[in-house]
Amino acid sequence: MKKSALTLLSLLFAFTTFSQIGFKKKKEDIEKFKDTRLVVVLTTDSSYNASIKHAVESYWTFSSGVEFIDDTAMKAYNKPEFSYLFFSKSKGSKIRAKVGSCEEDFNGLLITNGAKFKKKAALEDLVAGAYCSNAIDTFDWLPELTRAVQMLNHYLNQAIESPNDKGISKSAIAQAAPLDKNLLEKKIYVPIRGMKIKGKEGPEEIYGNEVEEMDIDEIYESIVTRKDNLVFFYSKDENGCNKIITSTTGELVYYSSAAIDDCQLSIKDLKELRTKKEKAAKE
Numbered sequence: 001m002k003k004s005a006l007t008l009l010s011l012l013f014a015f016t017t018f019s020q021i022g023f024k025k026k027k028e029d030i031e032k033f034k035d036t037r038l039v040v041v042l043t044t045d046s047s048y049n050a051s052i053k054h055a056v057e058s059y060w061t062f063s064s065g066v067e068f069i070d071d072t073a074m075k076a077y078n079k080p081e082f083s084y085l086f087f088s089k090s091k092g093s094k095i096r097a098k099v100g101s102c103e104e105d106f107n108g109l110l111i112t113n114g115a116k117f118k119k120k121a122a123l124e125d126l127v128a129g130a131y132c133s134n135a136i137d138t139f140d141w142l143p144e145l146t147r148a149v150q151m152l153n154h155y156l157n158q159a160i161e162s163p164n165d166k167g168i169s170k171s172a173i174a175q176a177a178p179l180d181k182n183l184l185e186k187k188i189y190v191p192i193r194g195m196k197i198k199g200k201e202g203p204e205e206i207y208g209n210e211v212e213e214m215d216i217d218e219i220y221e222s223i224v225t226r227k228d229n230l231v232f233f234y235s236k237d238e239n240g241c242n243k244i245i246t247s248t249t250g251e252l253v254y255y256s257s258a259a260i261d262d263c264q265l266s267i268k269d270l271k272e273l274r275t276k277k278e279k280a281a282k283e
Contacts, residue, residue: 015198022159023126030159033113033127033277035063039077041086045097051141054147056085056202057249062156071119078116085111087132088121090237094135101220104218105237108132109148128152128159130250131235131242143220143238147231181280183253184273187212188230188245188265189219196264208277223248234263243269 024030040056042049053068060066069077071086075170087099090107102110102121112118114125130151132144159168166172187210190203195213197203203211219231226248235242241263245254255272 010213013134022128022155024128024168026046026165027162027168029127029161030156033111034063034156035082035115036081037067037084038111039074039082039084039117040061040066040068041074041084041100042068042070043087043098045099045141047138047141048097048145050100051145052085052087052149053173054142055145057149059146060153060171062153062160071117074117075253080113080115081112082115082117083127084117085276086110086117086121090235092134092236097136097141102126105239106131107235107237109145111152128155130155131233131244134175134235134236140220143223147223147246147248147250151246151252152250154251181277181283183230183247183251184277184280186228186230186247186272188232189214189222190232190265191216194232194234194264195269196266199267203265203270206267208274211265211270233266236260236263245273257275270278 016117019120038060042052048198049150056068067077077084086109087097088102088106088108088110089095089099090101090105093107100110100119100121103138104121104126105126108129108131110121110129111127112125113127118125130148133140136144162168171205188207190211190213192213192215195203195211198207221227222229223231228248230245230247230253232243232245232278234244238260240260241258241260243256243263243265244252246252256269256272
């Protein structure tokens, strides 16, 4: 019984680790991806298409060759010199747009290669991904994709500068984040009912800085206008809940994985964030 439990825990750990933002294990794979032309795959959803075009044209700097191609016209781009950026919807997500999916359940933007575009991404083709919220309506695409494209761009630019293979994993980058300690002094915007804080101390006392619950529309506005604050969001898939704090410009500040029903910002999250802030202040 104990052996079975340990095996199950090992499998859960492997899945949780693999479902993070960097999928490649070698830095040379990131370098090879940089040399390809990025095909941004468009859908039948006009709001998605306009938003992804705006986000990529405004904030993508990692590679220079980018093309925007409808998903029905991908045959001509099934060649090794191309890679693909598209949206993968996880099981149970409330997203009406007809987008793609992934063999390893994932909700957000994915980059794949493999010389062929697959609307259901294969594990071996995954390069990187950026989580998005599980409920996205027409007017949510712009802030969600703006944040996600910048997250991908930050990750890839950071990964390619890594001195070794170990540094390209999301766990390594999450531990090092943020590079700018001043980010940790910013106010955190949290969606209404997005916190679970019980006890005598409030979130600001635990974190040591301002934490404010806000309407999601106000948080989205802060992303689009690049306001000087941090934002908390989560993204669920069949492996659990990914809890993330970024700057409004997509720089990773905090990441943790939790059980699928544990998606709220918790005392544990805020304490870990405070420890990170105190450590950064000493360096």
